[in-house]
Amino acid sequence: MDERLPDRTAAACVRAALTAPSAHNTQPWLFRLGTDRIDVLTDPRRALAVIDPDGRAMHLSVGAAVCNLRLALAAAGWTSRLAGPGRVVLGPRREPGAGVLVLASAIGHRRTNRGPYSAAPVGADALTALRLAAQAPDIRLTVLDPVRRSAVLALTQAADERQRADPAYRCELARWTDADGTRRDGVPARTFGPRATTAPLPLRDFGLTLPAVERTAARFERHPLLVVLHSRRDTPGGWVAAGRALQRVLLTATVHGLATQPMTQALEVPEFRRYLIDPDVRWCPQMILRVGHAQPAPAGPRRDLRTVVLREPGDRPLPRTTAFPRGALVGAGRRSGR
């Protein structure tokens, strides 16, 4: 690489990476900036010992951050290649293609949407786009038919009940939920979503240990559209690759105007996760997503750039004010789910 990545561009691209999703919004990542590379590392201090003892979800989040980082670099005119699961090596400059610009424009608009989704069907073209977005060697996305959906919902319900009854789970959830929305990590009350009025979907209740938080009530859909992401390898490298695919799926959904919500309780209880192994190819389940049309959801908080960037002693601090430009969402999708 002949040219050095300017600090402002590096800061903007790392900010884009920070908007990636993470379990309980732990933001379990660190970024080490080198002259020709950016390493995205896991931050074990932010591990979730109860729901994620092996660090699977943490690696998935790192993968999602890597995806955002590379897209933001590409949109800024910098090619990159992966030289390891979290190692992004910069290449020569190149004008970004239209596909990159469309996906990158969704980075600042993607949200986890915990509201009710409407009965409007998700179009076949959007579903095809989601499947294609996930496509990578050893990764695949499956749209569940009604029979498998019922099975996944039953497993999720059972896992959710098990977790709610576990004091260690409640304690961990309490540590990562925030009644007043003053923290820069964790899940703030404004993003909990409404309480369900009728037979609820087994959505994770982020208000479980904060019963005093006021929430509106709403009727949720009975038959959600669910997709499951599987990977061939159930290793840290496989999890990071699944996280990259997950983020491409979430951004593609955003471009198509679709709301998304991870529903991962069944993946966090090993006895239940076993039942979600792909029956055809025996690949491992890494993510379950609810997908649909919904009212926009509020954004969750993110930590300050300076707390996540590791630099060499003597390096100048990155500019504080450079935000990843939220800009307009490029693409034909209807505006919902953000």
Ligand SMILES: Cc1cc2nc3c(=O)[nH]c(=O)nc-3n(C[C@H](O)[C@H](O)[C@H](O)COP(=O)(O)O)c2cc1C
């Ligand atoms: C591995 C993983 C598991 C998650 N599990 C759930 C879940 O079960 N329920 C849920 O509502 N959100 C879940 N989320 C979404 C996070 O809570 C969310 O990304 C985080 O709070 C930040 O909010 P944002 O996605 O709107 O930026 C999960 C995210 C990841 C990456």
